[in-house]
Amino acid sequence: MILLIGEGVFSSVPLHAEEVMAVAARVAGDESKTRFVADLTRPVSYSVYVLPNPYRVMIDLPGVGFDLTPGSGGSGLGLVSAYRFGPLDKDRSRIVIDVKGPVLIAKSFLVKPEDGQPARLVVDLVKTDEKTFRMAHEADMAARPQAAAEPEADDAVKAATAAPLPVPKPGTEPAPTSAERPMPAKRPDGKRVIVIDPGHGGIDPGAVGVGRTKEKDVVLTFSRMLRDRLARNKNYEVVLTRDSDTFLSLKQRVGIARQNQADLFIAVHADTVRGASVRGATLYTVSEKASDAEAEALAQKENRSDIIGGIDLATENEEVTDILIELAQRETKNHSIAFAKKAAGQLQLVTQMTGKPTRSAGFVVLKAPDVPSVLLELGYLSNKADEALLVSSKWQAQVTEAMNKAIAAYFATEIAARQ
Ligand SMILES: [Zn+2]
Structure with a gap:
């Protein structure tokens, strides 16, 4: 079901310049x-x-702010197991x-x-069977064609994602030494274009530390510092x-990495693991x-x-099966591994690493076929x-400097090889 109710419905309500806030939320009912x-x-x-x-109900709103009790949505009731809320960008919330x-x-x-009560947005959910749910979902998607293209509201991002890949010719599989x-x-x-990707953000806080530090905040702070350090290099x-x-x-x-024709993409994270004694930095690359x-x-x-952000996975992350793309990916992967090793080598001089400082797994965000x-x-x-350490600016500066050295060494390899 889709409902779009405009301001006009409440034409007696004056338009305020200030942000609309969600000030409370609650769940009632049974299974x-x-x-x-x-x-x-x-x-x-x-x-809506x-x-x-997994099964989710989405409520898309204009740029509504959230001022809810901390911990709101952590648990549910009846058919609801939990809920999350936050900005998607400056004009949209969810x-x-x-x-x-x-x-x-x-x-x-x-x-x-009225009568001093706030406005209320009410959504009533009833239990149904899988088939009816699927039909409702399909009807929803048909009713809002833009949903199929979501989250690529930005056409530039969309164009970049669809851009043709520079791929090696068949039979010219990259030699292992190319890395x-x-x-x-x-x-x-x-x-050299370096794209730095602070993980999570907005509705997705990422991990939350023992001292309540949010991953989305520390990785943004670090990424900005790394950007500022790297930007001093005119190349x-x-x-x-x-x-x-x-x-x-x-x-x-x-898409942003590909749109900018990045030579290197660095996603920045600071997660939590089971076992409070586990610590240290790690470099990950993609692998099946x-x-x-x-x-x-x-x-x-x-x-x-x-x-977490409410993306319809059916329209996302389709597996790439083209053999040419696979070849390009293989070469890209070799470069990614070469850089990860250089970065681990520099980082271990300034900070503690995990027992295995370079690892690999199937990270979707690392799957640009043509960007290490x-x-x-x-x-x-x-x-x-x-x-x-993560919130210490001294430590952040040391790690930033180590990454700067690793990046310089990575890009310098080619020049050295030519001399
Ligand atoms: Zn993370």
Whole structure:
């Protein structure tokens, strides 16, 4: 079910310049019928629809702010197992309701503010069977054709994702030694483009540390510092995938790297692991088969970001099967591994590394077929000592400098090989 209710419905309500805020949310009901209610400072337009894999109910809103009690949505009731909320970008916000099984949106409506009560957005859910759920989902998608293209609201990102791949000719499979030299610069002026991708953001906070540090915040701070350091080198063009607290799908992040013809893509993370004593930095590259169980678990956790942000996975991340693309990917992978080793070598001089400083697993965000990509796990927010380092500007500066050296060494390899 799709409902779009405009401001006009409440034409008696004056338009305020200030941001609309969601100030409370609650769930009531049982396993057959459950009601979700959000209190808003004034009515807004919204759309509500269901998504499968896993079962979710999405409420898309204009740029609504959230001022809910900390911990809101962590647990549910009835058909609702949990809910999340946050900005998608500066003009759009979203509430994602995780449901325990297939549901139908029985009805949804806005209640006008009156008698000092806030406006209320009400969504009623009823239990249904898988087949009915699928039909409702298909009807939702048909009713909003733009949903199929989501999250690529930005046409530039879309164009970049669809851009043809520079692939080697058949029969010219890259020699294994090619990893010793980085790919030639893609830009005609020879500048090296480095895309830094602070993980998570907006509705997806990422990990939360023992001292409440949010992964999305520390990785943004670090990424900005790394960008500023690298930007001092005139031979680099440095791009951040996000420079604010906004949500990007994994595909959008890859799209930004490809759109900018990146020579190197660095995703920055600081997750949590089971075991509070585990600490240290790690460099990850993409592989079909994970190097170890921890790497596999982390990749699964990171790949869940799209689910947390409410992306319809049916339209995302289609597997690439073209043989030419596979060849390009193989060469790219060799370069990624070469860079990961260089970065680990520099980082171990300034900070503690995990027992296995370079690992690999199936990270969706590292799958640009033509951009060498690594995921830098700065440390673990589940470890007190690591968390203290992650927020220390002195430590951040040391790690930034180490990464700068590794990047310089990586790009210099080709020049050295030519002399
Ligand atoms: Zn992460």
